[in-house]
Amino acid sequence: MSWMAWLIIAIVLGIIEILTVDFTFLMLAGGALAAAGAAGLTENLAIQVLVFAAVSVLLLFTVRPWARNHLQRSTPDTATNASALLGMPAEALSDVTARGGRIKLDGEVWSARTYGAVIPAGSIVIVQKIDGAHAIVHPR
Structure with a gap:
């Protein structure tokens, strides 16, 4: 698969992340960007998929928990709807x-x-x- 296909996958995952704000799809987009880099170095699809999976899992278990905690600490607890009344x-x-x-x-x-x-x-x-x-x- 070409590096352009991995880049398109990363963009689509980034758009999904904007809609969910859960940081899961952002970590997968990071894995797709790493796979795009691997695709620029090799044509071997197995290596590209392995890089995608490894980087995605690494980001999901290291960066995502930190990012979620940071977001929860920095976002004020704002009452909305009936709770605001x-x-x-x-x-x-x-x-x-x-x-x-x-x-x-x-x-x-x-x-x-x-x-x-x-x-x-x-x-x-x-x-x-x-x-x-x-x-x-x-x-x-």
């Missing part, structure tokens, strides 16, 4: 009871409930939990 203040648009009510949360109107006493309209509440389409709130 927990602890946020909101304004009660109507009385909020255990049966229901309305609040304005992050610019949107939400259905809300409380576990405790009635919260009057106009009060500021804190989101304690998201239960389906309802925000469970308590007074500030």
Whole structure:
């Protein structure tokens, strides 16, 4: 196989890595680049495949764990979706009871409930939990 074919394989594996961000396909792409180098030196396909396999395994067991740990340490733990709403203040648009009510949360109107006493309209509440389409709130 020619060095150009190995280069194309490495590029395809790199594109797959961009979609997964697991560092597995990146290590395989490194193996394909090494095999491209071997293909430039020899026409023997067995040697090229052996270089691909050896370099890929070496990268998977040495570089990949280090890269994953580094990424996890350097990436902030950002809350998203419903988790990002927990602890946020909101304004009660109507009385909020255990049966229901309305609040304005992050610019949107939400259905809300409380576990405790009635919260009057106009009060500021804190989101304690998201239960389906309802925000469970308590007074500030």
